[in-house]
Amino acid sequence: xxxxxxxxxxxxxxxxxxxxxxxxxxxxxxxxxxxxxxxxxxxxxxxxxxxxxxxxxxxxxxxxxxxxxxxxxxxxxxxxxxxxxxxxxxxxxxxxxxxxxxxxxxxxxxxxxxxxxxxxxxxxxxxxxxxxxxxxxxxxxxxxxxxxxxxxxxxxxxxxxxxxxxxxxxxxxxxxxxxxxxxxxxxxxxxxxxxxxxxxxxxxxxxxxxxxxxxxxxxxxxxxxxxxxxxxxxxxxxxxxxxxxxxxxxxxxxxxxx
Numbered sequence: 001x002x003x004x005x006x007x008x009x010x011x012x013x014x015x016x017x018x019x020x021x022x023x024x025x026x027x028x029x030x031x032x033x034x035x036x037x038x039x040x041x042x043x044x045x046x047x048x049x050x051x052x053x054x055x056x057x058x059x060x061x062x063x064x065x066x067x068x069x070x071x072x073x074x075x076x077x078x079x080x081x082x083x084x085x086x087x088x089x090x091x092x093x094x095x096x097x098x099x100x101x102x103x104x105x106x107x108x109x110x111x112x113x114x115x116x117x118x119x120x121x122x123x124x125x126x127x128x129x130x131x132x133x134x135x136x137x138x139x140x141x142x143x144x145x146x147x148x149x150x151x152x153x154x155x156x157x158x159x160x161x162x163x164x165x166x167x168x169x170x171x172x173x174x175x176x177x178x179x180x181x182x183x184x185x186x187x188x189x190x191x192x193x194x195x196x197x198x199x200x201x202x203x204x205x206x207x208x209x210x211x212x213x214x215x216x217x218x219x220x221x222x223x224x225x226x227x228x229x230x231x232x233x234x235x236x237x238x239x240x241x242x243x244x245x246x247x248x249x250x251x252x253x254x255x256x257x258x
Contacts, residue, residue, distance in 0.1 A: 011239030013038035016086040018078060018131065020069065021096035023050035025198035026147065026233075028057075029226035030093050033234045035062060042082045044069070045096065069096055070118045075127035079134050091143045091237045092131040094124055097166075101159035113162055120166035125173060128188070132181045141185025143237040146174050148192040148248055150256040157214060167192075171248050178246035187245040189236045194252025195223035219254030 017034040021027030022043035031043045031054055041062040045051040048066035055064040063085045067074055082089045098119045102108045128144055135142030149167040151157065156164035171190055178188040195201055195214055201223065215223060232251050235241055250256055 008240065010037050010234065010237075012091070012234075012237065015039045015090040016042070016082055016088050017091035017093060017237065018042045018044060018082050018089060019093045019095065020044040020078075020127070021094075021147075022054050022064075023047040024054075025095075026193070026196060026226045026229045027093075027095040028054050029230035030095060030233050031058060031062075033227070033230045034091070034093070034237070035059075037234060037238075039091065040086045042078070042085060044078055069123040069127060074123065075130040078127060079130040083134065088138055089131055089134045089142065091145070092128065093145045093233050093237060094127055095147045095233070096123075097147060099160055099163040102162070103159040105161065108162060116162050116166050117169075120163070121169040121173065124170060128173070128177055132177060132184075132186055132188075135186050136181060136184040139184075142187075143241075144177065144181075144186065144188040145233050145236045146170050146188070146190040147233075148174070148190045150192050150194045150250065150252045152192060152248070153258060154256055157210065174248065175246045182245055187236075187241065189241070189244055189246070190248040191229060191232050191236065192248050192250050192252065192256070193224060193229045194218060194255040196229055197223050197225055214255065217255055218252070222253070224251065224253060 017039040019027055019031040019041055022031045023045035031041050034041050035058045043054050043064045046068045051064045051066055055062055065081050079089055098116055100112045100116060148170045151160055151164035152167040152171045174188050174190040229251055232249055
């Protein structure tokens with residue numbers, strides 16, 4: 001599935017958007033969506049080879065940064081790179097994340113916990129804070145969009161309990177950031193996908209039986225394409241969502257309802 005030309009003014013022409021997790025899946029789809037909307041994109045991922053492919057597909061005027069977001073100071077470096085390349089930061093779409101599936105709790109190791117919480121939650125705090133501080137210093141507001149999961153509400157399916165805990169933290173973090181930076185005109189929202197056609201869902205560590213059960217439980221009867229999640233991220237980053245903040249948008253095809 002591909003998203004055609006944007007049919008409304010999103011107010012993103014000439015804006016600077018940082019997109020993490022941009023080497024594939026939802027992140028790549030989001031980077032492409034921002035580029036089509038006229039934004040200048042700093043695409044961020046630790047996979048330099050796939051990141052180069054994303055930048056090539058964006059076709060000029062954009063920049064890539066290969067970095068491990070769990071490294072000390074990585075959030076500040078990302079923001080500094082965006083300002084060095086483009087002069088400002090208007091949007092952060094923070095999509096990067098990791099999952100380690102363990103189908104019994106006895107299999108979960110401290111390393112499993114640390115890797116997922118460090119990547120999904122700790123790195124998110126420091127990157128979002130760095131972006132928000134830059135936006136506040138610029139004095140013209142901004143947009144931050146984080147990525148949660150339907151699992152923040154339902155708990156982890158398919159061996160993803162620790163992942164779900166980290167995504168619950170993302171929802172709380174999003175709300176706290178929205179309260180902290182709202183007076184500076186910065187909105188902070190989260191997108192909570194259900195099943196999406198990405199390696200995290202379609203990979204070998206996700207059993208076919210679990211996948212089939214979840215698809216059957218989804219009223220729309222299918223999994224989403226990355227572009228369907230990217231379009232919601234784009235909306236939240238746009239002027240069309242100017243009074244939406246602290247929200248977690250459920251994009252699960254009805255798998256989760258609240």
